[in-house]
Amino acid sequence: MEKQVAIIGAGISGLLACKYTVSKGFNPIVFEARNSIGGVWINTVETTKLQTPKPAFQFSDFPWPDSVSEIFPNQSQVLDYLQSYAHHFDLLKHIKFSTKVLGIKYQGASDEEMQSWSLWGGNGEPFSSRGKWIVEAQDTQNLSAEVYRVDFVILCVGRFSDVPNIPEFPPDMGPEAFHGDVIHAMDYANMDYESARDFSNGVEHPCRVLYRTEHWNIPDYIPWGVPLAYLYLNRFSELMVHKPGEGFLLSLLATILAPLRLAFSKFVESDVKKKLRLAKFGMVPKHSFIQELNSCLIATVPHGFYDKVEEGSIILKKAPSFSFCKEGIKVQGEDTPLETDLVILATGFKGEKKLKDIFESKTFQDCILGSPDAAVPLYRECIHPRIPQLAVIGFSESVANLYTSEMRCRWTAELLDGTFKLPSIKEMEKHSAKWDQYLKRYSGPYYRRSCIGALHIWYNDQLCKDMGWNPKRKKGFFAELFEPYGPADYVSS
Numbered sequence: 001m002e003k004q005v006a007i008i009g010a011g012i013s014g015l016l017a018c019k020y021t022v023s024k025g026f027n028p029i030v031f032e033a034r035n036s037i038g039g040v041w042i043n044t045v046e047t048t049k050l051q052t053p054k055p056a057f058q059f060s061d062f063p064w065p066d067s068v069s070e071i072f073p074n075q076s077q078v079l080d081y082l083q084s085y086a087h088h089f090d091l092l093k094h095i096k097f098s099t100k101v102l103g104i105k106y107q108g109a110s111d112e113e114m115q116s117w118s119l120w121g122g123n124g125e126p127f128s129s130r131g132k133w134i135v136e137a138q139d140t141q142n143l144s145a146e147v148y149r150v151d152f153v154i155l156c157v158g159r160f161s162d163v164p165n166i167p168e169f170p171p172d173m174g175p176e177a178f179h180g181d182v183i184h185a186m187d188y189a190n191m192d193y194e195s196a197r198d199f200s201n202g203v204e205h206p207c208r209v210l211y212r213t214e215h216w217n218i219p220d221y222i223p224w225g226v227p228l229a230y231l232y233l234n235r236f237s238e239l240m241v242h243k244p245g246e247g248f249l250l251s252l253l254a255t256i257l258a259p260l261r262l263a264f265s266k267f268v269e270s271d272v273k274k275k276l277r278l279a280k281f282g283m284v285p286k287h288s289f290i291q292e293l294n295s296c297l298i299a300t301v302p303h304g305f306y307d308k309v310e311e312g313s314i315i316l317k318k319a320p321s322f323s324f325c326k327e328g329i330k331v332q333g334e335d336t337p338l339e340t341d342l343v344i345l346a347t348g349f350k351g352e353k354k355l356k357d358i359f360e361s362k363t364f365q366d367c368i369l370g371s372p373d374a375a376v377p378l379y380r381e382c383i384h385p386r387i388p389q390l391a392v393i394g395f396s397e398s399v400a401n402l403y404t405s406e407m408r409c410r411w412t413a414e415l416l417d418g419t420f421k422l423p424s425i426k427e428m429e430k431h432s433a434k435w436d437q438y439l440k441r442y443s444g445p446y447y448r449r450s451c452i453g454a455l456h457i458w459y460n461d462q463l464c465k466d467m468g469w470n471p472k473r474k475k476g477f478f479a480e481l482f483e484p485y486g487p488a489d490y491v492s493s
Contacts, residue, residue, distance in 0.1 A: 002026075002027065003026065003127050003151040003152065003416075004027075004028075004029070004148075004149070004150040004151050004152075005021050005026045005027075005028040005029070005150065005151065005152045005153075005154065005416070006028065006029050006030075006031065006133065006135050006148060006150040006152070006153050006154070007021070007028050007029070007030040007031070007153075007154045007156055008030075008031050008101050008104075008135075008153065008154070008155050008156060008157055008358070009030075009031070009032065009039065009155070009156035009157045009158060009394075010030050010031075010032035010034075010037045010038075010039070010095050010097075010156075011037070011038060011039020011040065011041075011156060011158055011394070012038075012039055012041075012082065012394070012401070012402050012405055013039075013156035013158070013393040013394035013405040013408075013409065014030055014032070014037075014039070014154075014156035015037060015082065015085060015086055015091055016059075016393075016402075016405050016406050016409040017030075017154045017156055017393055017409045017412065017413075018030050018091045018094050018095070019085075019089050019091060019409070020409045020410050020412070020413035021154075021412075021413050021416065022089075022091070022094070023413065024413050024414075024416060024417040025417075026416065027094070028094050028154075029094065029096060029148065029150070030091075030094050030095040030096065031096055031099045031100075031101045031135070031137055032095055032096065032097050032098075032099065033098070033099065033100035033101070033140060034097070034098070035097045035098050036097070037082060037083060037086050037092075037095065038078075038079050038082050038083070039158055039161065040158065040160055040161050041075060041078050041079050041082065042079070043189050043190045044075045044189050045075075045188065045189050046075070047074075047302070048074065048075045048189075049070075049072040049073065049074050049075070049300075050072045050073050050074075050078060051072075051298075051299050051300050052399065052400045052401075052402075053071050053072065053221055054068070054070070054071050054072065054073060055486055055487075055488075056229075056233075056399070056400040056403055056486050056487065057400055057402050057403065058081075058402065058403075058487050058488075059085055059402070059406060059487065060406060060487040060488060060490050060491045061491050062084075062085050062088060062089075063488075064081060065081075065084070068081070072300070096137070098139060098140045098141050099137050099138070099139060099140070100137065100138050100140050101135060101136070101137050101358065102136045102137065102138055102145070103136050103357075103358060103359070103360045104133050104134065104135050104136070104153055104358055104359060104360065105133070105134040105136070105359075105360040105361065106131065106132075106133055106134075106361060106364070106387075106388070106389075107131070107132045107133070107134055107149075108128060108130045108131030108132060108388070109122060109130065109131065109388075111361075111363050114363075114386065114388070115386075117425060118424055118425060118426065119422075119424055119425060120383065120385055120388060120422050120425060120428070121388035121389055122388070124421050124422060124424075125421075126152055126389060126415055126416050127151050127152060127389065127416075128151075128388065128389060131151075131388055131389055132149045132150065132151065133149070133150050133151070133152070133153045133389060133390070134147060134148070134149055135147070135148040135149075135150055135153070151389065152389045152390065152391075152416065153389065153390045153391075154390075154391045154392075154393060154412065155355065155358065155390065155391070155392045155393070155395075156393050156394050156405075157354055157355060157358065157394075158351070158354075158394055158395075159349060159351025159352070159354065159355070159394075159395055160348070160349050160351065161186070161349060162186075162349070162354060163349055163350040163351070163353055163354045164184040164185075164186050164345070164347070164348075164349055164350070165347045165348045165349055165350045166184065166345065166347065167345070167347055169323050169324065170323065173323035173324055173325075173330075174323070174324055175324055175343075176324075177323075177324045177325055177326060178324040178325065178326065178328065178343065179326050179327075180328065180340060180341045180342055180343065181341065181342045181343070182324075182342075182343045182345065183342070183343075183344055183345070184344070184345045184347070185344055185345065185346040185347075186349075188344055201313065202313050203311060203312045203313045206312055206313050206314060206315045207313065207314050207315070208314075208315045208316075208317055208338060208340070209314060209315070209316050209317065210317050210318075210319040210322060210329070210331070211316065211317075211318060211319065212318070212319065212320060212321075213285070214278075214283050214284060214285040214286070215285055215292060215297060215299070216268075216269065216272060216285050216289045216292040216297075216298070217272075217276075217298075217299045217300065217301045218268075218272055218298065218299070218300055218301065219272065219275045219276055219300070219301055220275075220300070221300075223267060223268045223270075223271035223272070224267065224270075224271050226267075227484070228268070229484035229486075230482070230484060231264045231267070231268065232264070232293060232399075232454070233399070233456065233457075233484040233485060233486075234457070234481065234482050234483055234484050234485065235457055235480060235481050235482075235485075236481050236482050237261070237264075238454070238455055238456075238457055238458050239253050239254065239257055240254055240257040240258060240260060240261035241254055241261070241442070241454050241455055241458075242254045242255075242438070242441065242442075243438065243455060243458055244431070244434035244435045244437065244438040245431070245434045261290065262288070262290070264290075265288045265289045265290040268289045269288070269289050272289070276301060276306050277306060277310075281306065281309055281310075281316060282316070282318075283316065287444075290442075290454075291442070291443070291444055293399070293453050293454060294442040294443045294444075294451060294453060294454045295443040295444070295446035295449055295451050295453075296397040296398060296399060296446075296449055296451035296453045297446065298399060298453075317331070317338075319331045319332065320332050320333075324343075325337050327339045327340075328340040328343070329343065351395070352369050352376075352448070355368060355369065355392070355395060356368055356369055364387055367384065367386050367387065368384055368387065368392075370432075374433075374436045374447075375432070375435060375436045375439045375440075375447050375448060375450050376395065376396070376448065376450055377429065377432040377436075378392055378395070378396065378432065378450070379422065379428040379431055379432060380408070380411065380462065380463065380466070381395070381396035381408065381450060381452065381459075382408050382411065382412055383415075383422065383428070385425040385428040385429055385432075386425065391412045391415075393405055393408050393409055393412065394408075395450070396449075396450035396451070396452060397449050397450060397451045397452070397453070398451065398452050398453050398456055399453040399456065400456075400486075400487075402487075403456075403486065403487045404452070404456070406487065406490075407460055407463050407490065408463070410463075410467070410490075411463045411466060411467060414466070414467045419467055419468065420466050420467065420468070435450075438455075439451070442454060456485070457485045460485070460490070467493065468493075469493045473485070473489040473490065474489070
């Protein structure tokens with residue numbers, strides 16, 4: 001009997017999960033709450049562009065068309081590219097648009113029985129004759145509900161959409177105290193371009209940007225004319241990083257090469273400080289560029305941003321914390337409020353809450369995210385050892401999320417096809433603990449982002465070995481060591 005796979009979300013990860021499960025003979029159902037594919041790329045600010053250079057943000061077997069010449073394509077070009085991919089591989093027929101998943105419930109073994117398992121799912125297999133997932137979905141047009149019974153669920157819900165992170169304030173010091181308007185950046189992105197343009201103030205009524213921490217936002221990816229990929233996206237750069245569960249020789253090499261990695265960081269920092277005149281505006285970060293990379297916090301600065309700061313139409317203000325008052329915003333430690341008519345909260349999203357709340361089981365809600373003092377415990381950043389017949393794609397971050405999601409979807413499809421088996425629950429939990437140590441060492445306070453940015457190739461090596469592929473994708477010793485890796489290196493197994 002054919003096994004039924006459900007994929008929740010038709011963003012980039014959902015499309016990839018659909019494509020690769022279809023390639024293994026499955027007929028997946030993809031649930032998408034909106035009426036279009038594309039995830040976070042459906043609605044953005046008009047001027048939004050890719051933050052990752054185009055060669056690193058592409059499908060391995062579906063390159064960008066020649067008509068897109070820009071290194072950083074804009075929102076409409078990215079969305080067209082994703083739609084072309086879906087049409088090329090005939091994925092749309094698998095997608096149920098305007099269908100919101102309200103919750104998923106596991107039907108099979110009891111909580112007590114699952115706790116006694118030594119193998120994932122009790123048998124170490126992705127499918128079980130006893131276990132099923134019950135997916136409750138709602139048509140967003142007519143609000144009718146439907147229930148689906150499936151054998152495996154792939155969660156591709158993302159972490160940067162739908163559930164805005166609204167800061168908490170003391171009583172009478174939140175948005176309710178303010179006589180103007182307060183919106184989240186998500187609401188701003190959903191506006192049409194003309195409405196959004198109405199918020200442009202100019203020098204007479206400048207826009208104030210409040211921030212807590214300076215970051216190494218970069219002007220481009222070629223510090224002092226050297227492509228950043230040659231500094232951080234090749235095997236040589238990863239020899240400088242201590243790896244989870246590494247042996248003595250790798251540990252020794254990473255220790256010896258640590259000063260070189262620091263020198264690379266200083267090299268990039270000097271370029272960014274010069275090009276963006278950070279010292280002039282008091283925006284030089286206190287932490288290193290390395291930590292920014294290790295935390296997947298690298299972003300490109302909008303063109304002309306600091307020119308507007310210099311002319312006075314944008315005012316940067318450091319604010320450890322703030323609250324609302326009738327006139328506008330009160331910054332901690334200051335008596336005079338910042339008068340304003342509109343506040344846009346660019347405070348991110350609650351991706352963890354979004355992932356947790358999709359489970360109806362309190363047991364799964366409690367275990368999916370693990371301890372708040374540790375990284376999210378996903379083996380290979382995809383499988384929770386204690387949650388059977390389910391994978392999570394696109395939650396852990398990298399410097400090129402499309403590239404990473406594709407590798408994880410290929411790995412998951414091979415797992416479903418029986419190419420390899422997972423280790424015991426205990427072994428997977430040990431593996432997660434080692435990654436937790438690595439993330440805390442290199443990402444610092446941002447360890448919950450589960451960023452693999454500094455070990456992207458090494459991480460892919462583990463996936464390749466599981467799938468029986470040769471992890472070394474280049475031709476020749478020096479190419480393997482010094483050439484940057486990207487999606488095109490994994491076009492075939």
